[in-house]
Amino acid sequence: MSNQENRTDVILIGAGIMSATLGSLLKELAPRWEIKVFEKLENAGQESSNEWNNAGTGHSALCELNYTSERPDGSIDIGKAIKVNEQFQLSRQFWSYLVNRNLIRNPRDFIMPLPHMSLVQGEKDVAFLKKRFESLSQNPLFQGMQFSDDPETLKEWIPLIMEGRTSNEPIAATRIAAGTDVNFGALTRLMFDHLKTKNVQVHYKHSVEDIKRTDDGSWEVKVQNIDSGQVEYHQAKFVFIGGGGGSLPLLQKTGIPESKHIGGFPVSGLFMVCNNPKVVEQHHAKVYGKAKVGAPPMSVPHLDTRYIDNKRTLLFGPFAGFSPKFLKTGSNFDLLGSVKPNNVLTMLAAGVKEMALTKYLVQQVLLSNEQRMEELREFIPSAKSEDWDVVVAGQRVQVIKDTEAGKGTLQFGTEVVTAADGSIAALLGASPGASTAVYVMLEVLEKCFPAYMNEWQTKIKEMIPSFGMSLVDNPELFQEVYSSTSEILGLTQREAIYS
Template identity: 50%
Template sequence: MEEEAVDVVLVGGGVMSATLATLLHELEPTARIEVVERLDSIASESSFAWNNAGTGHAGLCELNYTPPGPDGAIDIGKAVSINTMFEESKQLWSSLVADGNLGDPTRFLSPVPHMSFVRGEDGVRYLRSRHEAMSHHHCFETMQFSRDPATIAEWAPLLMAGRDADEPVAATRVEGGTDVNFGALTDQLFQRLGERPDDQVRISTGQKVKDIARNADGTWSLKIDTSGGDRRVLRARFIFLGAGGASLRLLQKSGIPEARGYAGFPVSGQWLRCDKPEVVARHRAKVYSKAAIGAPPMSVPHLDTRNVDGKPSLLFGPFAGFTTKFLKHGSVFDLVKSVSSSNLSPMLAVARSNFSLMKYLVDQVRLSHAQRVEELRDFYPDVDADDWRLEVAGQRVQIIKKDPKKGGVLQFGTEIVTAGDGSLAALLGASPGASTATSIMLDLIERCFPERFASAEWQARLARLVPVRATALAEDAARLRAVRERTQRILKLDAAAPSAPRSAERAPCAPREAAEVACS
């Protein structure tokens, strides 16, 4: 069997590979890149619109990103980091749209306010403190706070209709939030790459990677079975494993020492979905609240506006579950096959120390439709169960890794694992990965191609794609405002432009000084 040589192979046809392929092609147009997807269509797993909530995660509404310290002080560091990383994603999309390399942004991006909602006096005190801390930072200076039922009802009518008037409630709102159809974004990125006249990027579907082996010259060979029954071998200088939950097994097959000790904890998900126009029309927001005790961060409850293929819907959830599959279209043997001598101990340690999580997942699996609707009733007191149906979400595989003190820890979020020489990289973990894909992939490129990344040529091209990096945005209010003005305009998000907060309880904002940024 003959080998076909390329420069780069990206395994997985989701938003991560689409983002990395786009960046690498822009930085090195002559590189030969092939994307290999196991299914017969791209963006069919976690990136598919109904497999995720579509939240453009920007730290605006997710309460688990702003934990209180022992003294009650709110730590906003993670929220600032995620907010500015999402701004990097919007900058990349804006640059591609401006250059004619992404198409109509309204096909994948919609303006939707982001809200946080709490109940009870303890929740109100926490949210007031959170608003006070966040609104003093320029990333969140337009955040509004209210505990007035009439104001909250104006922001999101479903939250207050039928609610006990004596129940303490509070909410924050940021008008400039977004809903993202990551499946449509992936489609558009790959479509434009496939249309380039240089023919340097190839997207191959129905291609399952069976094995990965290191060659004597430092390159990699991938053995691939096609859906048509053929076999092929790809030889590449660099491999990216961006296949969602399947990345772990492929990383293990690579044999790199950096993979030792990593394991996966699969968590499935379900939503309640409503398409009834008269209900959908009464809610335009993504509303996040607090997670139940023992629930994983990905199970923070939220009631969301979704815009998929031009049609608005509502989602509520997610309701977690457990399966041994690492992909929605995977095998029940995925978890068993991932167990090795190097990761068994961390897995057992995590199992011993996460009994409450295990119980939570079992309880979630056993929920009836009526019980799920009762959880929704905390957000939407007047809910009619007949208006909602079950929607199966995508599969998430959380990271388990060795820990010198605990033996093993369960880690939420995303992590890049790279070979020592930078010739292979794998992305493990889950949310908020898709929203921060640009930042994650830029970090990967810097780690795997350090000399080229530091070159004047690549830095000049990078400055055109992402003019202002996250660190600068977090530190410089004027540059952040200028970047947002440009991305809002190019991405046609002007309807979501931040407005002057109306809440009398809002912390004072810094004046909006004039600002310019070298973006065009």
């Protein structure tokens, strides 16, 4: 065992998209700051950020029906959709900055244009989709959205889904050509490759075992080299915990008041992957359906064209499941170990309130392959079992906390927990996650480095021109940043090809 202490300015725990984004922002804003990264796996982007562990959707509310809700008076609330779209535009701007400065190269390696579609069946849902379309299409952020309930038009848009469909039930879809498929695993690795050239020390196969406050107010991180077993102690003025599902246990180790009364509920996932190239070639879109009544937002079914390792593929899912692990590579004792005296009542309250979710997860776990195929056939009536394989996706840990809505409320979003003095921050939660990484990390900067924000304003605006401004209230600015990011990311020409 080594008692060697190493001081640095910033420690990032976890080599996922969030740490990659925060590290890249800080290296542009404070290039002299020393940064160390500790990741227990052997490469970057191997857990939640990995391309096989998420849907790869550039979440911008173009197709996700759960971002628009129907009010009691029948009107559509598009507030959340606008918020998510604006957040994704920040990511596009920062990625464009990195590409434009040759800090990361070929954008085709991590982002591709792909139509985003919503698909519903039944009179009630068709009426909802039409009202949703009418509300969104008037907004500059959703320009170009189309609606159709004409079967012939739908055959042109989604031939694979319409082929062999015999039901007389009304069916409708919206389509917007300007959607994207994002390989967050590839993007994460590209960003870490860049950070290494900026003298960021990235330590793979290093597991963070403990985090403690020191007498001078900094943080001491206990790290074990997985290969050698050697233990080191590193100190930093600022620590970011970006370990995906593993963030909650590390946050609890800090002992900060903000870590109390927070729990986590792990949810696993499966995707069906098409192994027949002829079937893959018949579909070109991300098509999101509507979650069944009583099902959680995470269960929204979608049929996605994906680009992974420069190869086109087709995924359907997700099918949810339960595992007590907080990470795909985690331990079966993760959930039990996260229950503490300060959050046990919060966890128990959630257990009572979320019986419907528990029942849903049990049902999902018990699904047979043929039952999964039956769900797939609601999208692709002609689907054949031999054309589809099952892959295990990533683990998601949904945040449980006490809110105004009551004790033990399950949260389905992404949350940042920071110490009162801003010296440590942790990212918890799941979707929209990676798509809004830049927005979330800007929030970390504002909360944790308020004394530097005035000094950094000019550089932040250079990297992200719309920072601090509402794009929906400034349509000309939106057009400007959208056009420039489309060109820099190589989306303009290809958007035209596929539209």
